[in-house]
Amino acid sequence: QSVVTQPPSVSGAPGQTVTISCTGSRSTIGAGYDVHWYQLLPGTAPKLLIYGNNNRPSGVPDRFSGSKSGTSASLAISGLQAEDEADYYCQSYDSDLSAFVFGTGTKVNVL
Amino acid sequence: EVLLAESGGGLVKPGGSLRLSCEASGFTFSNAWMSWVRRAPGKGLEWISHIKPNSDGGARDYAAPVKGRFIISRDDSKNTLYLQMNSLKTEDTALYYCATESNYYSGGSYYPYFFDHWGQGSLVTVSS
Numbered sequence: 001q002s003v004v005t006q007p008p009s010v011s012g013a014p015g016q017t018v019t020i021s022c023t024g025s026r027s028t029i030g031a032g033y034d035v036h037w038y039q040l041l042p043g044t045a046p047k048l049l050i051y052g053n054n055n056r057p058s059g060v061p062d063r064f065s066g067s068k069s070g071t072s073a074s075l076a077i078s079g080l081q082a083e084d085e086a087d088y089y090c091q092s093y094d095s096d097l098s099a100f101v102f103g104t105g106t107k108v109n110v111l
Numbered sequence: 112e113v114l115l116a117e118s119g120g121g122l123v124k125p126g127g128s129l130r131l132s133c134e135a136s137g138f139t140f141s142n143a144w145m146s147w148v149r150r151a152p153g154k155g156l157e158w159i160s161h162i163k164p165n166s167d168g169g170a171r172d173y174a175a176p177v178k179g180r181f182i183i184s185r186d187d188s189k190n191t192l193y194l195q196m197n198s199l200k201t202e203d204t205a206l207y208y209c210a211t212e213s214n215y216y217s218g219g220s221y222y223p224y225f226f227d228h229w230g231q232g233s234l235v236t237v238s239s
Contacts, residue, residue, distance in 0.1 A: 036225035038156075045115075045229040046156075046208065057227070089156050091225060099174050100146070100158035100223065 006103040013111045017078040020106045022090035030071035033093040037075045040087040085110045113137040115209050115230035122236045127199050131233055133192040133209030141187040144212035147194050149205035199237045206232040
């Protein structure tokens with residue numbers, strides 16, 4: 001079973017920067033597959049935040065940025081706002097399973 | 112505007128069946144790669160199945176936990192995606208989302224990439 005690991009939670013005060021890590025393996029991120037990020041707010045449809053490691057879809061603020069290196073990736077949220085309090089998931093692909101894989105998810109708390 | 116609306120969820124006993132629907136609008140459904148993703152209570156997102164356009168052969172794939180029990184299908188005349196769920200287990204309890212898939216082209220073939228539009232989900236509860 002593929003596991004892509006994220007910290008359960010991260011916290012920051014308004015205006016600060018928080019970073020969420022996403023650690024994969026040789027069959028996922030380490031195999032060269034790109035990483036994508038989603039935001040889940042209660043009661044709403046999941047939203048694509050970052051695709052292809054560091055690209056923002058139209059309408060996503062530039063406070064959100066992504067990066068990838070080796071078997072890991074990260075999402076940074078700068079200028080943290082109360083509306084950023086949500087669950088965030090990374091997603092890649094697993095060549096051993098021939099399946100999409102999601103990270104374990106991270107709850108962002110705005111203090 | 113892309114809209115995806117899931118329906119058909121509800122309460123079902125273990126061993127029972129249920130069919131989810133996902134009505135799509137705002138894009139050319141017949142050309143779209145489509146997926147089902149679920150989120151169990153207190154757990155993370157889990158991809159469970161996808162289907163390619165009929166023009167691409169209509170190939171289907173399933174995640175191991177649902178293979179042999181769930182069937183994905185599409186009706187392009189109705190712009191609707193389906194998920195037939197059989198032999199349901201308590202661990203299938205989840206919010207089920209349909210999503211459009213973006214893909215990338217490499218070496219003469221298209222490959223699955225990410226999910227660009229999602230519905231709000233349909234809740235399936237499997238309990239006796």
